[in-house]
Amino acid sequence: MSKISAFLVLLSSGLSLASKCPPSFSIPKSDAVDHVNPLIGNGGDTPNGSGGMIPSTAPPFAMTRWVAQTHQNYVSVTPYNHTASTIHGFQGTHQPAIWMGESGQVVVVPGTGSVKSKFEDRGLRFSNDTQITSPSYYRVELDTGDGGRILAEQSATSRVGHLRFTFPTDQSAYVLLEATRPTPITYIPTNITYPLGSIAVDPARREITGSNSERQDWIITPTSIAQNARNFKGYFCARFDAPFAKFGVIQNGSEIPGTQTRTGSLLSAYARFPAGTRKVNVRVGVSFISVDQARKNLDAEIANGVALEQTARRTRAAWAEKLDRIQLEGASEADKEVFYTAFFHTLQYPYEQDEGGRYYSGYDNVEISRHLAWPAHAKACVAKAYCVAHFV
Numbered sequence: 001m002s003k004i005s006a007f008l009v010l011l012s013s014g015l016s017l018a019s020k021c022p023p024s025f026s027i028p029k030s031d032a033v034d035h036v037n038p039l040i041g042n043g044g045d046t047p048n049g050s051g052g053m054i055p056s057t058a059p060p061f062a063m064t065r066w067v068a069q070t071h072q073n074y075v076s077v078t079p080y081n082h083t084a085s086t087i088h089g090f091q092g093t094h095q096p097a098i099w100m101g102e103s104g105q106v107v108v109v110p111g112t113g114s115v116k117s118k119f120e121d122r123g124l125r126f127s128n129d130t131q132i133t134s135p136s137y138y139r140v141e142l143d144t145g146d147g148g149r150i151l152a153e154q155s156a157t158s159r160v161g162h163l164r165f166t167f168p169t170d171q172s173a174y175v176l177l178e179a180t181r182p183t184p185i186t187y188i189p190t191n192i193t194y195p196l197g198s199i200a201v202d203p204a205r206r207e208i209t210g211s212n213s214e215r216q217d218w219i220i221t222p223t224s225i226a227q228n229a230r231n232f233k234g235y236f237c238a239r240f241d242a243p244f245a246k247f248g249v250i251q252n253g254s255e256i257p258g259t260q261t262r263t264g265s266l267l268s269a270y271a272r273f274p275a276g277t278r279k280v281n282v283r284v285g286v287s288f289i290s291v292d293q294a295r296k297n298l299d300a301e302i303a304n305g306v307a308l309e310q311t312a313r314r315t316r317a318a319w320a321e322k323l324d325r326i327q328l329e330g331a332s333e334a335d336k337e338v339f340y341t342a343f344f345h346t347l348q349y350p351y352e353q354d355e356g357g358r359y360y361s362g363y364d365n366v367e368i369s370r371h372l373a374w375p376a377h378a379k380a381c382v383a384k385a386y387c388v389a390h391f392v
Helices: 216-220 291-301 308-323 333-346 384-389
Strands: 002-005 065-068 090-093 106-112 138-143 149-156 160-166 173-178 197-202 207-212 234-240 246-251 254-257 261-264 267-272 279-287 326-329 358-361 366-369
Touching (some): 106 149, 106 234, 106 279, 160 291, 160 308, 173 234, 173 279, 197 246, 207 267, 207 291, 246 261, 308 333
Antiparallel strands (some): 090 106, 106 173, 160 279, 173 267, 207 234
C-alpha cells in the first residue's frame, strides 16, 4: 500500500467535516472514508459561484447516484444545494457535474396527508443539523408542516437506490415516484420541454415502474447519431416492503385514484400505506435497457429482505477498498478532509453502463450483449486532471 507525505495545499470549503455516521453505518472502519466530506464543492448562489459538485450516495463509478433533491436540476443547476432549506425528494441522477445535463432520472418523494406531486408544492423543510452526509449513507429529518417529522435515510449500489422512511404513526403516509417532469434545455430555465414517459403501479408486486426520455444534452448530439439517440430512455422499478392501502397516478397535477397505468408527460404514481405504518423501505432499480432489466438489477444488487445497514456496509466497503490504498503521514484533520474528498470526487466518473454483461448503445439504438472483461463506462471525465485515477 502506498504512503504519501502530506504536503497539501488546503482548499477553503466553508464547510465543516460532514457529520459522522452512526456505528451501524460505520462498518468497515476506514479513516479515509470518515474524512470524505461530500459537501465540499457544493453550493453558491450562482452557477459560477459553485464548485458544481453533487454530494451523492453511491459506490465508485456507480451507474446511478442518489442525492437529496433541493432543486430541479439542469445545465448550470445541480439537484442539491447546501444553502437550501427544503427537500423535494430523493433523486437517482446521471448528471455528472454542473455544466452537463440530466438524463433518465427518477425521483422518490415521501409525504403525509394529501399527495403532492408538483415540485413547488412537495418541498419539506429541513435543518442542516439533522443531516448526515457520507459516500455510503445519508440521513435527514423532514418537517411535514403539521408537527410531524419524517426520517429519511439513503444508501445505494451501482444500479439500485435504497431508501428507508420512518413516518409519524398518527399521519397517513405515502411515497410518490416521479417519472416525467418539465425540464429546461441548456442553461435557460424558461426554455422548457416536456419529455414523454410511462408509469405503472402493481399492488400485488408492491412495485411502481416507469420510464422517461429526458436527456437534457440532446441539443449537442452529433447529427450522425441524432436519429438513434432520440430513442434513449431511462427506466426504473421501485419495490416496497409495505403493502399498498391505496394507490393512483397523477398526470399534469390531476390525481386519478386507483389508476394503474398511464403514458405521456408530467407523470407520477403513488402508494399510500395502511394506517399506523411506521417504516417503509423502497429499493429502486434503474436501467437504460428496460423496466424488466431494472427489476433484474434490483434483484441482483439488493434482494428482498436486505436491510439498509447491509446496503450501506457494502457501499462503504467499496469506498474503503479504493481510498485506503493511500495513507497520509503527518496530515492534519483538515488535510485529510481535503485530500480524501478530492480522491472521492475522482472516482465517480466515468460511470458503469453495463447491466449484467449488457448495455444500451445510444449511438446505434441497440442493446449490446457480450461478456465484458471490464464494465462498460459512459459519460465524459469532467475533471480531466483526474482522469488518470478513474480506473484505480
